[in-house]
Amino acid sequence: MSFFERLKSGLSKSRERINESLNVLFEMGPDVNPEFWDDLEETLVLSDMGAPASDKIVSELQDYSTKKGLGGAGQVKKALVEQIAEIFTPVEIDPFTQEKSCVLFVGINGAGKTTTVGKLANEGVERGNSVLIGSADTFRAAAIEQLDVWGKRANVEIVKRERGSDPASVCFDTLDRADELGSDLVLIDTAGRLHTSQDLMRELAKVVNVTRKRADGKYRVFVVLVLDATTGQNGLQQAKEFNKALELDGLIVTKLDGTAKGGIAVAISHELELPIYKIGVGESIEDLKDFNPDEYAAALIGEKQGA
Amino acid sequence: MFDNLADRLQGVFDGLKSKGRLTEEDISKAMKEIRMALLEADVNYKIVKDFTNKIKERALGADVLESLTPGQQVVKIVLDELTSLLGDTESKLTLTSRIPNVIMLVGLQGSGKTTAAAKLAYLLKEQGRRPVLAACDVYRPAAADQLETLGNEIDVKVFRGDGKDPVAIAQSAIKFAVDDLKDVVIVDTAGRLHVDEAMMQEAKNIKAAVKPDQVLMVVDAMTGQDIVTVVEAFANEVDFDGVIISKLDGDARGGGALSVRAVTGKPIKFVSMGEKPDSLEVFHPERMAKRILGMGDVVSLIEKAQKAADEKQIEDAERILRDGFTLEDFLKSIKGMRKMGGLNSIMSALPGANKLTQGADLDDSMIDRMEAIIYSMTKEERLKPKIINGPRRARIAKGAGVEVYDVNQLLKIFNDGTKAMKKLQNQMGGKKGKGKRKGFGGFGKMGGMPDMGDLKSMMDKLGLK
Ligand SMILES: Nc1nc2c(ncn2[C@@H]2O[C@H](COP(=O)(O)OP(=O)(O)OP(=O)(O)O)[C@@H](O)[C@H]2O)c(=O)[nH]1
Ligand SMILES: [Mg+2]
Numbered sequence: 001m002s003f004f005e006r007l008k009s010g011l012s013k014s015r016e017r018i019n020e021s022l023n024v025l026f027e028m029g030p031d032v033n034p035e036f037w038d039d040l041e042e043t044l045v046l047s048d049m050g051a052p053a054s055d056k057i058v059s060e061l062q063d064y065s066t067k068k069g070l071g072g073a074g075q076v077k078k079a080l081v082e083q084i085a086e087i088f089t090p091v092e093i094d095p096f097t098q099e100k101s102c103v104l105f106v107g108i109n110g111a112g113k114t115t116t117v118g119k120l121a122n123e124g125v126e127r128g129n130s131v132l133i134g135s136a137d138t139f140r141a142a143a144i145e146q147l148d149v150w151g152k153r154a155n156v157e158i159v160k161r162e163r164g165s166d167p168a169s170v171c172f173d174t175l176d177r178a179d180e181l182g183s184d185l186v187l188i189d190t191a192g193r194l195h196t197s198q199d200l201m202r203e204l205a206k207v208v209n210v211t212r213k214r215a216d217g218k219y220r221v222f223v224v225l226v227l228d229a230t231t232g233q234n235g236l237q238q239a240k241e242f243n244k245a246l247e248l249d250g251l252i253v254t255k256l257d258g259t260a261k262g263g264i265a266v267a268i269s270h271e272l273e274l275p276i277y278k279i280g281v282g283e284s285i286e287d288l289k290d291f292n293p294d295e296y297a298a299a300l301i302g303e304k305q306g307a
Numbered sequence: 308m309f310d311n312l313a314d315r316l317q318g319v320f321d322g323l324k325s326k327g328r329l330t331e332e333d334i335s336k337a338m339k340e341i342r343m344a345l346l347e348a349d350v351n352y353k354i355v356k357d358f359t360n361k362i363k364e365r366a367l368g369a370d371v372l373e374s375l376t377p378g379q380q381v382v383k384i385v386l387d388e389l390t391s392l393l394g395d396t397e398s399k400l401t402l403t404s405r406i407p408n409v410i411m412l413v414g415l416q417g418s419g420k421t422t423a424a425a426k427l428a429y430l431l432k433e434q435g436r437r438p439v440l441a442a443c444d445v446y447r448p449a450a451a452d453q454l455e456t457l458g459n460e461i462d463v464k465v466f467r468g469d470g471k472d473p474v475a476i477a478q479s480a481i482k483f484a485v486d487d488l489k490d491v492v493i494v495d496t497a498g499r500l501h502v503d504e505a506m507m508q509e510a511k512n513i514k515a516a517v518k519p520d521q522v523l524m525v526v527d528a529m530t531g532q533d534i535v536t537v538v539e540a541f542a543n544e545v546d547f548d549g550v551i552i553s554k555l556d557g558d559a560r561g562g563g564a565l566s567v568r569a570v571t572g573k574p575i576k577f578v579s580m581g582e583k584p585d586s587l588e589v590f591h592p593e594r595m596a597k598r599i600l601g602m603g604d605v606v607s608l609i610e611k612a613q614k615a616a617d618e619k620q621i622e623d624a625e626r627i628l629r630d631g632f633t634l635e636d637f638l639k640s641i642k643g644m645r646k647m648g649g650l651n652s653i654m655s656a657l658p659g660a661n662k663l664t665q666g667a668d669l670d671d672s673m674i675d676r677m678e679a680i681i682y683s684m685t686k687e688e689r690l691k692p693k694i695i696n697g698p699r700r701a702r703i704a705k706g707a708g709v710e711v712y713d714v715n716q717l718l719k720i721f722n723d724g725t726k727a728m729k730k731l732q733n734q735m736g737g738k739k740g741k742g743k744r745k746g747f748g749g750f751g752k753m754g755g756m757p758d759m760g761d762l763k764s765m766m767d768k769l770g771l772k
Binding site: 042045046047048050051052108109110111112140141142143145146148149150194195196197228230231232233234235237238255257258259260261263264283 | 448
């Protein structure tokens with residue numbers, strides 16, 4: 001399947017889900033009764049938006065619907081999607097369409113950093129970029145080998161050192177090599193870590209600082225947090241800590257091909273003013289999509305679980 | 308974001324006494340607080356609903372109002388209910404007499420299966436078993452390499468087979484185990500989505516082929532509301548016998564653990580607390596319950612540690628790295644322990660510390676004694692312990708009211724500690740930047756704080772067994 005076809009089928013998949021949910025959630029007849037609001041709140045909480053945010057959204061929507069005299073569940077739903085879509089911080093500068101950019105991928109263990117680097121490398125090549133990958137996860141067993149496979153799949157060169165070496169030096173080497181090759185998109189994978197480990201966060205801050213210094217304005221450096229869509233309320237804390245240590249530029253949300261809705265990303269994007277650049281929808285190299293706030297918002301309330 | 312549930316409930320029940328009657332409304336308010344706390348902890352929405360209903364009944368029935376502290380009374384009810392829900396059934400890893408025993412791990416992508424597999428192997432090896440790891444994740448690039456590297460690190464054989472067919476690899480691993488006199492096979496499988504039919508079928512096939520004695524599902528502690536959908540599907544399709552909660556070394560409340568129990572009834576067998584092989588621990592329902600309610604011992608300990616590590620201590624840490632560790636620093640680290648509530652509280656709050664302190668009767672008199680000895684030294688002696696000769700030792704012992712032997716022991720521990728510190732410094736200070744992943748993360752800032760391993764050997768040496 002071509003990328004375009006996949007995109008289309010991905011879209012229709014979520015459209016199906018929305019429709020399905022409309023049947024359950026919104027076509028309850030003309031009355032928007034208390035049960036409707038309860039269900040709506042439940043849907044939002046189940047999407048991992050968080051209970052306080054869900055309560056707030058629902059009560060605001062209630063007011064709004066009354067004021068505007070919205071005629072039924074369908075209209076209320078439309079207003080809700082618009083409202084949620086507006087909460088996201090919009091993308092101002094897309095790191096993947098810059099003339100010269102260097103993007104570092106950071107996040108919790110197993111979030112999907114390495115896979116995302118592979119997918120983005122492939123996307124860059126297809127776009128006609130000269131892409132280079134840096135392997136700064138020098139800690140996890142076989143992390144370099146894993147990234148190597150992705151490099152081969154995307155047909156992109158990888159800069160690496162042996163396991164255990166200094167990750168900041170790998171970044172340095174990577175930018176040296178990028179200079180030699182005249183690369184225009186540099187993607188750097190880092191080791192997964194919990195935001196609660198101060199040592200590891202400090203180490204990562206050093207990696208980022210070294211990269212920023214070495215890039216010296218020649219490459220615009222972006223630090224992107226990769227977030228697993230299944231993450232619950234702790235996601236906000238994660239993002240805060242990573243942001244505090246590294247000054248993040250944006251987010252990528254992965255694993256949206258499951259049933260998790262990634263609602264916590266709404267809070268993160270809003271509260272930390274971080275745009276979402278891409279979303280991951282599978283394990284294959286093409287399973288990456290541009291972020292679309294309306295689509296994301298619709299999917300959030302899209303499926304009523306267990307009904 | 309949220310204060311401790313106890314404080315919040317206290318607020319709800321404040322001023323209740325004067326009314327002398329607990330109204331339906333008071334209880335509703337309290338339930339709302341509980342609901343928020345549980346949702347904040349990622350307990351599933353529906354389970355929260357059932358749970359709060361149950362609590363409400365009990366709260367209305369109990370003598371909540373009679374109590375001097377109705378808020379705490381309700382917290383206790385919540386804690387009790389949570390604890391029993393989390394841990395009613397036996398949660399030990401039960402191996403059968405079959406040789407080899409087969410343990411199969413399943414879970415979502417990135418949940419921590421491979422790491423858990425290695426930890427399990429390590430644990431079994433410590434118990435005198437001869438485990439072998441079967442690398443059945445043939446999809447994720449370098450997954451088998453990862454397992455093999457981890458296996459090498461703990462000296463456990465990893466069986467890779469043809470690296471193509473997970474069912475065949477699992478089967479051959481069992482044959483291999485028989486031939487090689489191994490008695491447990493741990494089958495690491497690929498991460499899979501519960502909605503991926505082909506992959507769920509594959510898991511079923513592996514299970515059918517090797518008939519595992521135990522199937523364990525690995526669940527990330529940070530998982531949100533969706534956990535219910537996921538574990539339901541795994542329980543229905545593959546079925547499993549128990550759960551390993553991973554990444555509990557983070558600060559997620561881990562309400563998913565409760566959801567898993569409530570939905571599937573499967574016991575939680577282990578919690579996984581880090582990236583090192585020895586960080587798989589037995590599950591404690593009460594600790595988990597407290598953690599879910601934000602009364603978590605671990606969480607609060609980390610907070611305490613952070614508070615104790617003020618700016619000054621960071622400065623100290625830097626100076627120590629530069630000039631070396633002195634007895635003055637040693638004294639500070641002892642005081643640091645006091646600030647955190649003494650040895651006992653540190654030990655009881657630290658998951659895993661019980662392992663270190665097995666049999667050691669810990670009391671704070673040990674801290675007292677060390678402190679007294681150092682206090683009896685002159686400033687010069689504290690900064691340059693080398694000058695402490697025989698007569699000085701005798702004087703110090705007298706001043707502290709201990710034997711010279713105790714002073715000698717303390718100096719020996721100190722010297723050993725300094726050596727260990729030097730070694731650490733060489734690893735950290737070197738340009739290589741490796742060796743940073745050490746010990747309990749939360750203590751990174753505690754300048755001069757000896758780690759738990761040091762404490763244990765310190766206690767051994769002080770004869771405090
Ligand atoms: N279903 C699905 N799986 C994904 C997605 N992205 C990554 N994965 C899977 O998640 C698992 C972990 O992905 P990695 O890319 O290794 O994650 P990482 O963040 O690099 O992990 P560490 O380096 O170990 O911290 C792998 O099994 C991936 O195949 C996604 O969008 N959908
Ligand atoms: Mg990785």
